[in-house]
Amino acid sequence: MASVTFDKATRLYPGGTKPAVDALELHVEDGEFLVLVGPSGCGKSTSLRMLAGLEDVNGGAIRIGDRDVTHLPPKDRDIAMVFQNYALYPHMTVADNMGFALKIAGVNKAEIRSKVEEAAKILDLTDYLDRKPKALSGGQRQRVAMGRAIVREPQVFLMDEPLSNLDAKLRVSTRTQIASLQRRLGITTVYVTHDQVEALTMGDRVAVLKDGLLQQVDSPRTMYDRPANLFVAGFIGSPAMNLVEVPLVDGGVKFGGSIINISRDELAGAGTDKTVTVGIRPEHFEIVPAGGIEGVAVTVNVVEELGADGFVYGTTKIGGDDKDIVVRVHGRQIPERGETIHVVPIGHETHVFSTSTGARLSA
Secondary structure: OOOOOOEEEEOOOOOOOOOEEEEEEEEEEEOOOEEEEEEOOOHHHHHHHHOOOOOOOOEEEEOOOOOOOOOOHHHHHHHHEEEOOOOOOOOHHHHHHHHHHHHHOOOOOHHHHHHHHHHHHHHHHHHOOOOOHHHHHHHHHHHHHHHHHHHOOOEEEEEEEEOOOOOOHHHHHHHHHHHHHHHHHHEEEEEEEEOOOHHHHHHEEEEEEOEEEEEEEEEEHHHHHHEEEEEHHHOOOOOOEEEEEEEEOOOOEOOOEEEEEEEEEEEEHHHOOOOOEEEEOOHHHHEEEEOOOOOOOEEEEEEEEEEOOEEEEEEEEEOOOOEEEEEEEOOOOOOOOOOOEEEEOOOOEEEEEEOOOOOOOOO
């Protein structure tokens, strides 16, 4: 196996003025499962294709282990890629699809059959080896594509949104299979997705990209608890973190009728700004009785009932302006549409960001 290193890797498309990937510095440890995540057009798939050798690198370097592969063709990089659309040969059986790369490499038939059967056993595909792809479900086709990658025993797996074509329930079960399979095989994996829930549930670490620039790379837990800036705070988490610009006052910041204490360091980080942006996740509000001076009144617009809990989508007035607020509530205490609830943020669970730079100010 091997590590992967992006050393200020840059991709500028012909005719473009702004790089699709801008001086990406990222190191993936040997055996690690790293997820690249971000909105459409952020550069995550371009980064993966640069690593695969499918896109030119216009600046910097890419290394797999100790080898500089920046300008090597894909076939010499010892990688295996799993695509969104499976990329299976429709006229070949499952066994032939899985073993095709080994056949091209001149591996003898007995060894190919042995490796294919071993991979099929891991992926629960043994009963489907003689079928054609058209006779398989989407989930089974994706497992065939995984099997084709496994039999090659590459140094690095590359996965480009492999679950996008699956239905919601199958996505959940397949992502669990992929994550457990990767940990079993111990092969370094770089996985691209736009789905931040996928990113948080699958990766050892998550790297968030925006406009070709790396925003933060961290463990899923740290990414959720300590987002580095406003973009990461708003992107990671479902529903997204509530982000509200509020004025600085003596002792902290004013959030409706509540004063949220912030430290001297946070105040110093705000510089000359008269406001900061406070982030509060939906689960970090407490519902309080009406009439409490510290409570923020939220008018309920929509309620999503999820069984064990629910999400209230409402509006409140902060600083004279209407603000959208999402609050998680207990599944047995769901308010009605049009009702008003009163909430206060849990003090130690708030996040403070610079309004002007977007950088995190909280310790």
